[in-house]
Amino acid sequence: MMTVTKIKIDEQTLLCQVGEPLLDALLRENIDVSHGCRQGACQSCMLRSLKGKPPAEAQHGLKDGLKQQNYFLACLCYPEQDMEIAYTHHRDYVTHATVKAKQMLNPEIMQLVIETDEELDYYAGQFVNLKRDDGLTRSYSISNHRMHGRQLSFHVRRLMGGQFSEWAHQELQIGDRLAVSEPQGLCYYQSGQPQQNLLLIGTGSGLAPLAGIISEALHDGHRGEIHLYHGSSDMNGLYWSEEMRSLQQRYQNFHYTPCISRGEPPAGIAKGRAHEIAFKDCSALKGWRVFLCGHPDMVSSSKRQAFLAGASMADIYADAFHVASSSVD
Amino acid sequence: MTESLYDQLGGEAAVNAAVDIFYRRVLNDHRINRFFDNVDMEQQAAKQKAFLTMAFGGPNDYTGADMRQAHAKLVNNGLDDSHFDAVMEHLTGTLEELNVPQNLIDQVAAIAESTRDDVLGR
Numbered sequence: 291m292m293t294v295t296k297i298k299i300d301e302q303t304l305l306c307q308v309g310e311p312l313l314d315a316l317l318r319e320n321i322d323v324s325h326g327c328r329q330g331a332c333q334s335c336m337l338r339s340l341k342g343k344p345p346a347e348a349q350h351g352l353k354d355g356l357k358q359q360n361y362f363l364a365c366l367c368y369p370e371q372d373m374e375i376a377y378t379h380h381r382d383y384v385t386h387a388t389v390k391a392k393q394m395l396n397p398e399i400m401q402l403v404i405e406t407d408e409e410l411d412y413y414a415g416q417f418v419n420l421k422r423d424d425g426l427t428r429s430y431s432i433s434n435h436r437m438h439g440r441q442l443s444f445h446v447r448r449l450m451g452g453q454f455s456e457w458a459h460q461e462l463q464i465g466d467r468l469a470v471s472e473p474q475g476l477c478y479y480q481s482g483q484p485q486q487n488l489l490l491i492g493t494g495s496g497l498a499p500l501a502g503i504i505s506e507a508l509h510d511g512h513r514g515e516i517h518l519y520h521g522s523s524d525m526n527g528l529y530w531s532e533e534m535r536s537l538q539q540r541y542q543n544f545h546y547t548p549c550i551s552r553g554e555p556p557a558g559i560a561k562g563r564a565h566e567i568a569f570k571d572c573s574a575l576k577g578w579r580v581f582l583c584g585h586p587d588m589v590s591s592s593k594r595q596a597f598l599a600g601a602s603m604a605d606i607y608a609d610a611f612h613v614a615s616s617s618v619d
Numbered sequence: 620m621t622e623s624l625y626d627q628l629g630g631e632a633a634v635n636a637a638v639d640i641f642y643r644r645v646l647n648d649h650r651i652n653r654f655f656d657n658v659d660m661e662q663q664a665a666k667q668k669a670f671l672t673m674a675f676g677g678p679n680d681y682t683g684a685d686m687r688q689a690h691a692k693l694v695n696n697g698l699d700d701s702h703f704d705a706v707m708e709h710l711t712g713t714l715e716e717l718n719v720p721q722n723l724i725d726q727v728a729a730i731a732e733s734t735r736d737d738v739l740g741r
Contacts, residue, residue, distance in 0.1 A: 327669050329678035331634070334665060351631065593660050598646055602639055603664050 295369040299337075299376065306369050312337075312348075313364035323377075328365045335364040340374040353604055355476040383421060383469040385410065387442070389462060395445065396529035399495050400459055401433075403443045406470055412436065413478035414502025415581070417609065419471035420444075420454075428454040431583065431609065432473065433498035435506040442470075445498035477581060477609040479506040486605075487514040487578045491568050491592055493521045496584025497530060499609055503581055508541055516541075517572060521549040521564025521584075528559070547571070565592045569599060576600035579607070586610040624726050625677035628719060634671045637713050642667045644709040651705050654693050674710065674731040686737040694740045703735055 295306045299321060306315040313335050316323045325335040330350050344362035352361055387404035395401050404420075412418075414435045421427040430444035448459045477499060488507065492500045497520050504516060522528050527550075534546040549560040549567050560567050565588050572578070580596040582589045589610040596606050629636075642664055646652050655663060673679040690698060710731055714724045 326665075327672065327678070327680050329672070329680070331631070331669050331672045331677070331679070333668075351635075590660075594646065597639075597660065598643060600643075603642075603661070 296372040297369065298372075298374040309368065311365055312367040312369055312373075312375075316364060323364060325365060330363050330366045333363060336361055337364050337367075337375050337377060338362070340376055342373075344373070345370055353476070354480060355478070359476075383419075384408070384472045385470050387468050387470045389464050389466045389468065390441065392462070392464065397526050398448045399527075399529055400446045400448070401443055402430075402446050402458060402462075403441060404468060404470070406440045406442065409440050410442070410470070410473055412442070412473035413480075414506045415478035415499040415583075415607075415609070416473040416475045417499070418442070418473050421469040421471075422454070422457070426454055426457075429474075431475075431495075431499035431502070433502045435502055435509055437509065445495040447495040475609055477503075477583065477607040479503045479510070479512075481510045483579075484511055484513045488512070488516045488581065489568060489572050489575065489578055489596070489601075490516070490518045490581040491521075491565050491584075491588070492519070492582070493564060493584030493588050494527055494611075496520075496609075496611060499583045500581060501530065501534075504537070504544065508537075508544065513543065516544045517547070517568070518545065519547045519549060519564040519568040521551060521567075523552045524550055525556070525559075564588075565595070568592075569595050572599075574600055577602075579605045582606070582608040584611055586612055623676060624723065624730075625672075625675045628675050628723060628727070630677070631672075633717070634668060634675060634677065636717060637671050638664060638668050640716055641671060641709055641713040644712060645706065648705055648709065651702050654696070654698065654702070671710075673734075674727050676726070676730055681734075683734075683737040686734055687740055690738045691740055698739065700735075700739065703738060707731060 294308060297304050297306050297312065297315065299316070302319070302321065304315060304319045306312055313323060313325055313328065323335055323337070333351070336356070339360040339362060342360070344360060345367060348362035348367035349357045350363070350366055352363070385406045385408040387406040389402065390405050391401070391403040393401045412432055414432055417429045417431045419427050419429050430446060432442050433445055434441065434443045446455055446458050449455045490500045490503065500518060500520070504518060507516060518534065520528065520534070528548050531548055538544050538546045547560050547567065549562055549564045551563045555561045575596055578601050580601050582592045582596070589608050593606055593608055597603060646655060669679065673681045707728065711724055711728055714727060
């Protein structure tokens, strides 16, 4: 039997009438939800269910990753039961973790490995928020694939005056505890089209999610070509070159190009910005899947370039690293 | 009952197929791409989808006032008839690329054309 449903959003609870779209119920209660066409076309009223699957028809037309994460369109949503919803990501801390290892990957980037108290449902390439005791919080991308269960690793770049990163580099000890949020973001590998070619471009510690995505793809038996371009201004910013080269030897379909944009590179390293070199090499991207991680300017201009080179909008996945302080270089 | 223009064109699937082609054409056109320089690509794609849904005569909430408001800043930056014509060109070009019959293209163009004064703030 259809009944009035109770909808919880943030601290507010409201009632949605039978036959009333959720969007109308929210607007009626003066909850400011962006919206446009009211027909599921513009997707501007996208919200997320925090408890359980939203009605299937409310997910019509959304990307698979969004569906998996219980996003839905308020204008198409006629709630069948009580719902708890949020605007986008919710930032609740779902578990705690213990620091297991710290290891320098290059002069400025440290690999941090933590073990969570509870298993998290994540994909390599997603990010979590890490919070220390006093509440200071930063987002870091997960660089290992899912087979590791409760172990998560991150590449923490030390930033000049970066409160969290400096503290993590210098003071955080093995055995210390951190709060961990739910994994977030859509920049991850989805199985299903193993023949698709992949282009991955990253700058600096943007290699973390990309390396995770690559290991997940290879683990999944991905057969299409996989091209990784990793860039930094100088040699200090490059890392994991040996690991990537040995991966290249093991998998014929994996290709690795490290790039530096300043000075003369040594043999085996390309000269120039990673995305510029990548788009020169891979200029026809129709049917490709593209992953972009790192500096926000690189990410936004590469998004457009990838699209103009023929990649479909739905096949471009990006994660821009916004930092709260200036970087060391 | 006659089928709506939107359904004749293939409904939402047709809009989805058209968005990529149309938006790529628009971004590649040096006459108009400066108007898209500082917009987020995904948000803009959603707007393109809403626009094409409207142009196809599909379900939409089109109001002239919204259209005016949305383009007011661009009009201040020099948006004029020549730019509107360029967009119309890409709209019909997109449909031609998708092998849509000419009589339907004409109907789509007529709907899009009806927004000209609102878009240009007249």
